[in-house]
Amino acid sequence: MKKTILTLLAGFAGLLLLLALLAPSLLGFSITQLGSAVRVATGMGAKLACSGYFVSGFSEARNLDDLASYSPANQLLDLHYDNQGKRVTATLFGLGETTATFRPGLGCTLDVGDTRALDQVVAAPLASTAGDWPTGENPAHIDPALQRTLDSILAEDNRAGLNTRALVVVQNGQLVAESYGAQVTPQTPLLGWSMGKSLTAMMLGRLQALQPELEITTPLFPQWRDERQQVSLENLLQMSSGLDFDETYAPGSDATRMLFNAHSASEIALQSQLAHSPGTHFSYSSGTTNLLARWIYEQLGGNPQSNVDFFRQQILAPLGMQHTTFEVDASGVFVGSSYIYASARDWARLGLLMLQDGKWNSEQLLPEGWVTAASSPNGSSNDSGYGYQFWLNDAGESLRYPELPQDSYFMLGNRKQAVMISPSTDTVIVRLGWSSGDYPTGRNFAQLLP
Template sequence: MKMLTLAATGAALASIGLSASAQAQSAQERLDTRYDRALAAGYKALFLCSGIANAERNGTARTPESIHAWELTGIQAPLDDIVRDMPYEIVRRPTGQVAHVQVEWAEDMPDRVAAYYGEDTGCSVLPIGAPEGVSNPELPIEIEAINKAGEDSAFPDGGKVKKRFSETIATAFSTDTYGEGVRSTAAVVLKDGKLIEQRYAEGFGPDTPQRTWSVAKSIAATFVGAAVQSGEFTVDDLVGLNYWRSGGSGDARNAITIDHALRMATGRYSDTPGNRTDPLYWGGTTVDERAANWPVIAKPGTVYRYANNDTLMAVKAVDSWLSFYPPHEFFEKLGMDHTVAETDIRGNYVLSSQVWSTARDLAKLGQLYLNDGMWNGERLLPENWREYVSDPSGPQPEGTQWGYGAGWWTFRRPDGNAFEGIPDDAFAARGNRGQYVVVVPSRNVVIVRRGEDMVGTRFDIAKFTRDVLAAID
């Protein structure tokens, strides 16, 4: 199946048909090109594995063609020019269950592999160079056969809604009203705990999971809240990096608290905007290898810097709690039966991005916050946790009207709300490619929008929220 080698010599480059300009690349450029191919293959393997296996877990289906058209189109450069043409193989167990997906990327290296480890933790991408046979398709995963398809009774039907409201939701799918070229896949609206609207793109439905991207950060903040509710942690606890000490605190990283990490204010260095974590997401490194060791360049609590690694450290801080109360048990309490928190190969939850969920499940997350942390008579989050996560009290992002709380974005900043028509208490989970969960406590409304928006396009969630709220009246 091997098709390509990226050798270091000009002769080898010529043998695979590369141009003279490609042959003239510097050694670093050749290494970067090779690395990009390895990342693209990992990206493709993980999306095919997670997209197909998690859908089948829920009793529905996704095809490779659908994932190529939606999740693998319009992604970041330079992977977008590479990823769709890479040969792949979906390896299944005798039961029909996905075992792993492997993707070719170089003649002289094993295929990139993403393996499915079961319904509770989904798929994990293996390190570059891992042998293709590491996932044994002859060994079935011992989980019960499940069928989670069908109507979810967690939310009562909200009954008939105004025509204008339904037209507002439809507009998000059929026009460029909320952003030129955006691609909506799902929208769900709750009012007073009742489902009053849901709509899906062709090929998607109530049981179809998508990657949440950074909406997972708000899920991570929710797990931290549950750990705090247990009485074992407070947000003022140190994240526990436990670096060098001499006399006093020694290494400045030892002063970072859970609150600093949730508020993106650890003061640690980030090498790229957003602290891109491609080596973790697509390269197969682990949270411990990649996220923990960045140096501090500002006093913790004084500078905002959006960073995936900060969320990952907040999660690591409560890792001992998660080991006894894993995410799938929390999801079960909320009836989020179609949601999977995936891990790296060492079992660390990648809760900065790698959760697969449905629009309706995410609506339940929002409803938990409308309920001030109560669910079916049980307190899952501390009293006023909603106010804590939606309070933009720490250092704030620059160049935006949005504020940032503790793992959730806010429609207001410390100096006020710039979003006309949206209440001050509204807050939101936001993720790449157009994932949004908007919670509006004063209106008792949750709005979920899922998408696969391509790089260079952006869904205007503020306008959509404003229009939905106005149409409900």
């Protein structure tokens, strides 16, 4: 027995030595960050592999490749897929075991803390829609010349290793071209990452349209009994809250703990203190968006079922978004900053709603004037090129994408996800993929404009 224990201790010591040697060069982090790095790797691994497999329908090999694009350490993850229990378990050298569980209509959630309330949520089926897009799924207005151009762009992207998975073009309210990569169909839900921020803002707009008398009291959260009482909803929408949130994606940062380790994604930003006066300083913060998601959740009654019902009944159903999953954290609040999976056609529907000034089938889903405000500069002193969770092409002194119309604005997400809304050309363009480096968004989209 004593010999067995000594053998185990020696093996563990050898593992630590191996990690110490590998960490700086191969794994991308210092040995002093080992504990946090393991938790981030296994949290990311379990969450993304679960969603990739059970939501997008991707293979285990593709999921591992996608994870490895973030860090070489992820190549060493051991991912166990439980088809019966609908969950994925991740470990790294046997350490940091983390699981994520899939629930119909909710997608995958990390099993952190008490998640029993999520088991009671029922995502009622959406009524099927027929006819031509956008009401239905029939792409009846494909432009052959534009389709050839789109196919060529996708093929060239993937020859260059850019891993483009879907491209869709909408002009004058009609889907005129669409092209898809391997393992992807018009129905495949694809991760938008930070494009979820724009959707979270749109959810707030929808809530305000339904409840124009909604009283917005201060402080926004009862925990804010100090100078944070000054923070407004518009400050949150424009990323000018002044809250000190660490957006860097490194082991132990606010952002990584929020996405890959926390029971409540919004709790970390909720505890952030002010670093600037509200409204004066732009600072991109995923934590800010999750505060918006939490505020919406609380206005809807503070329970997961009403939260999911609102999203499905007031966003998915009116727009006919049959292939979209907005994932919640373990507390039942949508992870508005990051975790929405939607087909390219459904992403295009969201862009079209903005292009149509918030109207859909003659119904004003977003308040009149809301889209104008959402696509207008913020009032910060350092970076005005951001609206209500939308990036503006007109960034003040220059255009973000000089090849594209000045009035265009964007949903943008990690791995170069993009939905461009171009009012002057009546165009929406969607690009979904997994590019770890640069992507020629401006050059490619310019080829698709009328």
